[in-house]
Amino acid sequence: MTDSQHLDRVFSALAHPVRRQLLARLAEADATVNELAEPFEMSLPAISKHLRVLEAAGIISRGRRAQFRPCHLNTEPLEAVARWSDQYRHIWEARFDAMDNIMNTIKSKEERND
């Protein structure tokens, strides 16, 4: 699988609200399927299906302790996505500072003209 194909898989794995909530929960701590299923009105098999999608994309891994197999978040595949988002956030913040300055300049000019 190429990097690009892998990222496609990561993105499509992330493109579901339940799976994003599962990841948000796993960002706090490892958890078993039962623990993960608790906040959802969904069957265990349905939750397991979402976990398999995340596992196939490499975003989570499962422990090998037979009964519990706690899920663990792997952050690496998400870093490229987070970097993209972070970069843009900083650029936009700086832009809006500049916008604010310009509007203040316009305002003080208008006040002088009044």
Add this chain to the structure above:
Amino acid sequence: MTDLQDWVRLERAFDAPIDVVWRMWSDPTLFSAWYGPKGFSVPVAEMDLRVGGVRKICMEMKTPDRTITMWFTGVFKEVSAPGRLRYTESMCDPDGNIFKPEAMGMPPGTPDITEVIVDLTEQNGKTVMVMTHVGVPAGSAGEGGWSQAFEKLADRLLAG
């Protein structure tokens, strides 16, 4: 909105009337004055301000050795003065042909097309602006609500 993903969402209150903030986005001269990231100027800003109208922006940075230019193009999807503006954006060549992000040294998987949504509301003479910048990855419809997961993930990534 449900088919979009909130990759970047920023909210700001400006001490300015809504019409002024709207003009910052829709008047090419005013837009050029703030849009360039640090060190960049915006020598070209073309905006055909109507739904389906094309926009084209050039950002330029002069260094002692060379001049770096970047072109962006897109289409206005929603133009509802002064409350809401929505447009797409892609990197392109000076003729408006869209580049693949990988060809520009962006990480693989970066979306070819992103969308910028600006919502403005006026409250007591101040204007609240919510800017959302989203990308739709190839082959996935997506469903909103990234920000919460991302914030937690970002904390986690920073914590190592």
